[in-house]
Amino acid sequence: MRGVVLHGPGDIRVEDRPDPEIVEPTDAIIRVTAACVCGSDLWPYRGIDRGDGPSPMGHEYVGVVERVGDQVGTIKVGDFVVGSFFASDNTCEICQAGYQSRCVHAQPIGVFGTQAQYARIPLADGTLVATPGQPDADLVPSLLAASDVLGTGWFAAVAAEAGPGKTVAVVGDGAVGLLGVLAARYLGAERVIIFSRHADRQKLAADFGATDVITERGDQGVAQLKELTNGLGAHSVIEAVGTQESMMQAIRSTRPGGHVGYVGVSHDVQLPGEELFFSGVHLHGGPAPVRRFLPRLIELIWDRRIDPGKAFDLDLPLEQAAEGYRAMDERRAIKTLLRPQH
Amino acid sequence: MRGVVLHGPGDIRVEDRPDPEIVEPTDAIIRVTAACVCGSDLWPYRGIDRGDGPSPMGHEYVGVVERVGDQVGTIKVGDFVVGSFFASDNTCEICQAGYQSRCVHAQPIGVFGTQAQYARIPLADGTLVATPGQPDADLVPSLLAASDVLGTGWFAAVAAEAGPGKTVAVVGDGAVGLLGVLAARYLGAERVIIFSRHADRQKLAADFGATDVITERGDQGVAQLKELTNGLGAHSVIEAVGTQESMMQAIRSTRPGGHVGYVGVSHDVQLPGEELFFSGVHLHGGPAPVRRFLPRLIELIWDRRIDPGKAFDLDLPLEQAAEGYRAMDERRAIKTLLRPQH
Numbered sequence: 158m159r160g161v162v163l164h165g166p167g168d169i170r171v172e173d174r175p176d177p178e179i180v181e182p183t184d185a186i187i188r189v190t191a192a193c194v195c196g197s198d199l200w201p202y203r204g205i206d207r208g209d210g211p212s213p214m215g216h217e218y219v220g221v222v223e224r225v226g227d228q229v230g231t232i233k234v235g236d237f238v239v240g241s242f243f244a245s246d247n248t249c250e251i252c253q254a255g256y257q258s259r260c261v262h263a264q265p266i267g268v269f270g271t272q273a274q275y276a277r278i279p280l281a282d283g284t285l286v287a288t289p290g291q292p293d294a295d296l297v298p299s300l301l302a303a304s305d306v307l308g309t310g311w312f313a314a315v316a317a318e319a320g321p322g323k324t325v326a327v328v329g330d331g332a333v334g335l336l337g338v339l340a341a342r343y344l345g346a347e348r349v350i351i352f353s354r355h356a357d358r359q360k361l362a363a364d365f366g367a368t369d370v371i372t373e374r375g376d377q378g379v380a381q382l383k384e385l386t387n388g389l390g391a392h393s394v395i396e397a398v399g400t401q402e403s404m405m406q407a408i409r410s411t412r413p414g415g416h417v418g419y420v421g422v423s424h425d426v427q428l429p430g431e432e433l434f435f436s437g438v439h440l441h442g443g444p445a446p447v448r449r450f451l452p453r454l455i456e457l458i459w460d461r462r463i464d465p466g467k468a469f470d471l472d473l474p475l476e477q478a479a480e481g482y483r484a485m486d487e488r489r490a491i492k493t494l495l496r497p498q499h
Numbered sequence: 500m501r502g503v504v505l506h507g508p509g510d511i512r513v514e515d516r517p518d519p520e521i522v523e524p525t526d527a528i529i530r531v532t533a534a535c536v537c538g539s540d541l542w543p544y545r546g547i548d549r550g551d552g553p554s555p556m557g558h559e560y561v562g563v564v565e566r567v568g569d570q571v572g573t574i575k576v577g578d579f580v581v582g583s584f585f586a587s588d589n590t591c592e593i594c595q596a597g598y599q600s601r602c603v604h605a606q607p608i609g610v611f612g613t614q615a616q617y618a619r620i621p622l623a624d625g626t627l628v629a630t631p632g633q634p635d636a637d638l639v640p641s642l643l644a645a646s647d648v649l650g651t652g653w654f655a656a657v658a659a660e661a662g663p664g665k666t667v668a669v670v671g672d673g674a675v676g677l678l679g680v681l682a683a684r685y686l687g688a689e690r691v692i693i694f695s696r697h698a699d700r701q702k703l704a705a706d707f708g709a710t711d712v713i714t715e716r717g718d719q720g721v722a723q724l725k726e727l728t729n730g731l732g733a734h735s736v737i738e739a740v741g742t743q744e745s746m747m748q749a750i751r752s753t754r755p756g757g758h759v760g761y762v763g764v765s766h767d768v769q770l771p772g773e774e775l776f777f778s779g780v781h782l783h784g785g786p787a788p789v790r791r792f793l794p795r796l797i798e799l800i801w802d803r804r805i806d807p808g809k810a811f812d813l814d815l816p817l818e819q820a821a822e823g824y825r826a827m828d829e830r831r832a833i834k835t836l837l838r839p840q841h
Contacts, residue, residue: 250731251755259755259779261731388603389592404772413593413601413785423772430746430768434761434785437601443755443779 159497160273161214161478166204167486169479174213177269177277182228185281187220187238191301192272193469194481194493196331197422202482205424213270214478215495216242217305219297220276222285229281236287239300239455240278241308241447242266247283257283257448272478274497286451289459296458298466298494302336303454306492307465308447309420310336310397311454314344316418316441317393321345326382327367328407329397329421330358332468332492335365337395337418339465342366343457346393350385352378352406357470358491364467375402379409390415396442397421404428413437420445469494501839502615503556503820508546509828511821516555519611519619524570527623529562529580533643534614535811536823536835538673539764544824547766555612556820557837558584559647561639562618564627571623578629581797582620583789584608584647589625599625599790614820616839628793631801638800640808640836644678645796648834649807650789651762652678652739653796656686658760658783659735663687668724669709670749671739671763672700674810674834677707679737679760681807684708685799688735692727694720694748699812700833706809717744721751732757738784739763746770755779762787811836 160174177186192215200206222236232238245252245260252260264279278284292300299307310333319325319341327334327341330353341349342365350369351362359370371381383390390412396403399421407417408428419442433440457463471490473481474497481493502516519528534557542548564578574580587594587602594602606621620626634642641649652675661667661683669676669683672695683691684707692711693704701712713723725732732754738745741763749759750770761784775782799805813832815823816839823835 250729254756256756256779387592399772399776401772414596414598414788419776423776426772426776428770428772428775430741430743430765430770433770433782434741434765434768437598437785438783440775440782441780443776446756 158274159475160270161475162211163201163214164211167202169202169482171476171478174273177275179224179226180277181279182226183280183282184226185222185229185232185278185285186224187218187276187278188223188499189218189220189271189274189276189497191219191297192495193217193301194485194495195305196333199486200422200424202486213273215270215272216265216267217301218271218276219301219304223275225281232281232285232287237291238285238287239303239451240266240285241451242305243444244279244284245448246280247448252283255449256446258444258446272475272495274499284448286455288455298469299458299464300455301494302465302468303451303458305447306332306468307336307454308450309333309445311340311450312445312447313337313395313397313418313420313442314340316416317395318416319344319346319393322347323392324348324350324386325393325395326391326410327351327395327397328403328410330355330362331397333420334395334397335361335468336465337397338362338367339365339463341393341395343463350382350391355488361467361491375406376409378406382410392416393418399423399426401426408433408436408438411436411438415439416441418442468492472496474498500616501817502612503817504553505543505556506553509544511544511824513818513820516615519617521566521568522619523621524568525622525624526568527564527571527574527620527627528566529560529618529620530565530841531560531562531613531616531618531839533561533639534837535559535643536827536837537647538675541828542764542766544828555615557612557614558607558609559643560613560618561643561646565617567623574623574627574629579633580627580629581642581645581793582608582627583650583793585786586621586626587790588622589790594625597791598788600786600788614817614837616841626790628797630797640811641800641806642797643836644807644810645793645800647789648674648810649678649796650792651675651787653682653792654787654789655679655737655739655760655762655784656682658758659737660758661686661688661735664689665734666690666692666728667735667737668733668752669693669737669739670745670752672697672704673739675762676737676739677703677810677833678807679739680704680709681707681805683735683737685805692724692733703809703833717748718751720748724752734758735760741765741768743768750775750778750780753778753780757781758783760784810834814838816840
């Protein structure tokens with residue numbers, strides 16, 4: 158099959174890879190309808206977090222089930238499915254508490270590389286959720302978004318306790334932050350303020366329900382946010398970047414007793430204990446347990462009540478993956494969708 | 500009046516200080532019935548966090564109202580009162596959300612020094628809570644505990660979401676940690692595990708409802724906790740020390756999706772972002788908004804349903820404050836109560 162492989166910083170190639178096989182009886186093989194490039198894929202693309210040797214890429218996916226192992230019970234051949242970027246059994250105590258990304262049997266899907274024609278998905282019954290039928294073509298980008306960026310933005314909004322009467326601030330105007338705006342509004346937030354200095358992203362944020370834009374960042378951004386919130390800060394802050402600056406901006410933007418939901422994968426961050434202590438904020442985040450939210454998100458998309466697929470502003474055949482990475486790296490695209498040919 | 504003053508590391512003196520006066524019309528002057536030495540008082544006593552020059556000491560107190568300013572409405576002369584270690588208006592948006600220690604008009608009581616015969620309490624209506632009448636003598640230590648250590652331990656247990664069916668771990672066997680045990684049990688926790696290597700503290704923890712003791716600390720302590728919790732960690736962890744080691748022990752003792760309530764005043768702590776991110780825990784803490792809990796805690800004490808005063812194992816006249824500090828510093832006492840003479 159054809160699949161995307163990272164050979165070194167900036168060196169994305171689409172090449173022949175072995176077809177995936179059923180290895181465990183709980184596996185499913187899916188024919189990938191669409192995959193995409195994640196903001197977190199840009200870290201190794203930029204030479205940060207790179208493993209040794211060539212790496213298959215991709216952990217977001219929707220597709221049609223081709224084969225299932227003997228112990229797969231609920232997922233059936235022919236189902237159109239959406240899955241999370243962590244495989245989970247969805248039955249252990251941690252899964253049942255809603256933290257499937259930390260399932261006691263969790264496996265990162267990234268190691269399999271879903272930017273490919275086919276993918277092996279472990280623990281299929283606990284990981285995949287079937288849609289009510291075969292989706293219309295225009296729903297595919299939104300269902301794909303549910304696999305990670307929407308699920309992650311949603312988790313961030315829930316972790317930040319966005320809800321009615323709340324003012325929510327969003328640090329990070331990538332796809333996750335933008336879909337955090339959508340989630341916060343859907344959850345009832347009264348006001349959603351995004352930090353962004355890019356006109357295209359400000360526009361999309363407004364489409365998703367943002368009420369205010371702050372173009373400054375860091376402590377100047379915090380000062381502007383305080384001005385907008387009676388000097389107190391936001392009730393809820395979504396952090397969707399993962400740097401020291403963005404984390405401190407998020408914490409400082411939150412009022413005492415407020416909530417930070419942080420989902421940007423942490424890079425070289427050290428949180429100063431004393432400042433955090435006296436901030437009095439709640440901090441919660443990590444790899445989003447997308448599986449918790451998938452049934453609801455699929456329903457909202459199926460019923461066309463939300464349209465997260467708008468976050469994809471570049472739609473390419475899989476063979477042009479290198480351009481898809483480049484465009485995101487250079488901020489010419491917010492989020493690239495990749496379509497394998499079959 | 501007589502009051503405790505710290506002149507330098509280890510140099511506690513009881514000396515004449517000016518009688519406090521009404522300065523703002525919202526002030527009250529109280530005749531201190533009992534004060535005490537806080538674990539946090541030991542930081543400057545040990546030469547850490549010391550300000551310049553002699554410092555009046557103490558921020559925990561119960562007493563009888565002697566005088567009130569013109570704008571004090573609900574607190575009356577003659578009331579027996581308990582107050583928090585932060586003055587608060589109890590009306591601003593932050594107070595109303597339950598974060599009185601971060602009131603927009605918050606003032607730390609410590610600067611006034613309640614280890615003294617009298618104390619000025621700003622924002623009396625918002626800071627002080629009157630008991631239903633003059634307390635029996637044996638209730639005084641428990642009411643004093645509500646002023647800080649009980650209120651702080653309670654907040655930690657609430658921040659850690661201790662409750663029915665939960666396993667709670669407690670890092671720190673000082674008075675706050677021990678009263679965190681009491682709070683967790685009162686809130687319904689099924690199992691409360693304390694990390695402690697001191698027999699007297701283990702005994703008191705058991706009196707307060709601890710079900711298990713772990714004598715190891717750091718990563719070995721975490722390993723033992725995991726053994727007791729099916730490999731998963733505790734649902735809720737109370738952190739009541741404030742060091743790098745204790746914070747990491749608390750975070751690592753918590754299962755993914757679990758809650759850390761941290762109240763040890765943070766000293767030289769840097770939380771590694773990546774580990775925190777992948778831990779998937781909730782983190783909440785800071786200076787406890789004791790005022791939120793005071794009405795309920797006073798009621799529980801008044802009705803003799805809890806007996807937090809047992810945490811005081813040394814009861815001295817104010818004039819012997821120096822010995823009270825020494826005993827706590829040398830761990831001969833868990834918590835020292837100081838009684839001014841009038």
